[in-house]
Amino acid sequence: MNDYCYLDFSLKLKKEPREELAQIYIKGAIIKSLVAIFGKIGGQTDFELLTFDEARRKGILRVAVDFAIKLRIALTLIAEFQGIPSIFQVHNSSSQLNSLIDTFIEF
Amino acid sequence: MVRFKNRYILIQVKSEKNLKLTAAELAxxxxxxxxxxxxxxxxxxxxxxxxKLFYDRRKLAIVRASHGPHRFITSILPLINKAGKELAQLKILYVGATIRQCKKFVLNYNNNVLRKIIGTFNSEAEKKEFTDEVSNSLEN
Incomplete structure (x- = not known):
C-alpha cells in the first residue's frame, strides 16, 4: 500500500509577480495557510513540493494520506501570494504518481 | 433524532498570587x-x-464544550500559562457528560482534600480546631 497522496496543482495569479516564483516561496505560502487555518498544533503537516514548473506555474505535492484533506483545505483557502490575489487550483489527486501524467504533462 | 452532546470539563485554576478572575475572562x-x-x-x-460555573473561592470552573471539539480544549489546557492577566496553571480534574456528575466529583474531591489535611495534624485539638473552622466557613 502507498501511504502518500500526490496532488497536481497550478498557481493562478491576477498579475505578474515582481520576483521569481521559487519553490521555497510556494511551500512557504502553503505552510502559512496551514498555520492560519489549523494553528500551531494542527498545522504541523509534513508535505513535500516534488516539482514546480515556473513557466507553466504547475507543481506536484506529496503528502501523507492522513493529512491530504488538511492540505487540500489549506490550498483552497489561499487567497493571495506575495501580496497578489491568487488561487491554487488542484487538477488531480492520486495515490500513484503515474496517474498524474494526464493533467501534469502537456503533449 | 440524534441528540446534541456536550461535555463538561472541571478545571482548577492554580496561581501563586491572589488571582482575580471572572468567568468571561476564563472563556x-x-x-x-x-x-x-x-x-x-x-x-x-x-x-x-x-x-457554566465558576467557584471563585476554590478557583474551580465548569466549562461546557461540544462533544468532539472538547478534545481541543482538554489538549491545550496544560499549555496555558496565563489566565486573565496573571500567571496561572490550569489543571483538568474531571471530564463528565453532565454538570451533576461534575458536582458529584467536586464533593468527593473536596472530601479527599480535607481528609488529607486532617491526616497531617498530630494532636486531636488541632484536628478539632480545623474541622470547626471548616464548618464555620461553610455556615457563612
Missing part, C-alpha cells in the same frame, strides 16, 4: 488558546464553549 483565555494552537478551525469548533 476568553480558552478561546484565545484554541485559536493559537488550532487556528481558525479550532476557534470555530469551540464556538459553543461556555463557562
Amino acid at each position: 476568553d483565555t480558552l478561546r484565545k488558546a484554541a485559536h493559537k494552537h488550532y487556528g481558525d478551525f479550532g476557534l470555530a469548533s469551540v464556538s459553543n464553549l461556555n463557562v
